[in-house]
Amino acid sequence: MSNEQERERERACGVIRIYRVAVIDIRSTKMAEEGEKEKPESGTTEIEPSVEKDKGEIGMKPWEQHSAVISIPRFDYNAPSSILRHSHCGFLVTCPIKREKSATKEAICILEKYIPNAAAKKRKVCPGAANGEYPDNSENKDSGCKNEISESDTCVEKNHELSLVKLTRSGLLLFTFPCGKSPPIVNILFDIVHSLESKSLNMPRWCHRIFPIQGTCVLDEKELRTLVSKLVSEFMIDNQNKLGQPVKFAVGYNRRGIEETEMKKVRKNENDPLSTLLDxxxxxxxVAAAIKDIVPNSVVDLKHPEVSVLIELLPLSGIPDGSAVVGVSVLPKALVSTKPRLSVKALVADIKAKGGKRSQ
Known part of the structure; x- marks a missing residue:
């Protein structure tokens, strides 16, 4: 290549570099001008939402929109092993699938109003949240911990001692009290239902049913019979003057979550005692035998029971394979519906799930 050709090539490369710089400058100028046009006029203020709302969250209550009001508790990963060893009381809440977080906030908002001695306390925000860092996992970020930072770097959380227990099935929430704590679970549900009927409490949007768990036990014939006998005895002492003769009772058994857990392996073994009780x-x-032992003068009445014993299989996460835990409650007729099946009354009338089916 001659010297003249080489000089021509260098001049062409220089022109190309100058052209590229000019294009970048023009683009930067246009972006700056557009930014100036988008600025609000003097005397006006525009507030951009920090979190984009999806279609399902339009029209949410103020306490749902602002996570600083009610924080989502973390899962208590020690709770499942404690439930295996000891009886606990609490609440099992049903909600739409993929709306567990909204339902958790709503359930806490409802329950804290009726749990005795629900004092408030302050706690620090998650470590590193001020820098946008979440030490444990992505769930902390989703819980809105970063948005809970206030001027004093603290947020208010109700100290109602409820633990949120991780489950293997969607559409369910489990709150339990510490072992040895036995607040009036059924009375709390009575108060909630009464407030909804009197319209002193707004109808919930996400929580469909609240099942009061008066006790838990391993799904074993002896333990189940002992727990049912205890709860039925307490019910009869409190309501012996309100019941007719013979006493009409019904038994409900809900096995939600069996297929989502390792218990499906147990069901294949017909000789396993757990497999038998899953039937x-x-x-x-x-359960009926336990009731008959306590109330000899009793008959089954599925349409108009005066007392209902409800058994809920709890799909706990993190328990050993082949283990199963149930929650038990003995309820009066005022809290029970018999159609389309025996269950705790729904909090909202005419609850329907996708496809037109009634939510369970």
Whole structure:
């Protein structure tokens, strides 16, 4: 290549570099001008939402929109092992699938109003949240911990001692009290239902049903019978003057979450005692026998029971394979619906899930 050709090439490369710089300058100028046009006029203020709302959150209550009001508690990963060893009381809440976080906030908002001695306390925000860092996992970020930073770097959380327990099935929330704590679970639900009927409490949007758990036990024939006998005895002492003769009772057994857990392996082993009790008829016979022992003058009435014993299989996460835990409650007729099946009354009338089916 001659010297003249080389000089021509250098001049062409220089022109190209100058052209590129000019294009970048023009683009920067246009972006700056557009930014100036988008600025609000003097005397006006525009507030951009920090979190983009999805279609399902339009029209949410103020306490749902502002996570600083009610924080989502973290899962208590020690709770499942404690529940396996000791009886606990609490609440099992049903909600729409993929709306567990909204339902958690709503459930806490409702329950804290009726739990005795629910004092408030302050706690520090998550470590590193001020820098946008979340030490444990992505769940902390989703819980809105960063948005809970206030001027004093603290947020208010209700100290109602409820633990949020991780489950293997969507559409369910489990709150438990510490072992040994036995607040009036059924009375709390009575107060909630009464407030909804009197319209002193707004109808919930996400929480469909609140099942009061008066006690838990491993799904074992002896333990189940002992727990049912204890709760039925307490019910009869409190309501012996309100019941007719013979006493009409019904038994409900809900096995939500079996297929989502390792218990489906147990069901294949017909010789396993747990597999036997997972059968609906066997569980009914065990519970009915326990009721008959306490109330000899009693008959089954599925349409108009005066007392209902409800058994809820709890799909706990983190328990050993082949283990199962149930929550038990003995309820009066005022808190029970018998159609389309025996269950705790819904908090909202005419709850329907996708596809037109009634939510369970």
């Amino acid at each position: 609906r008829d066997k569980c009914f016979s065990v």
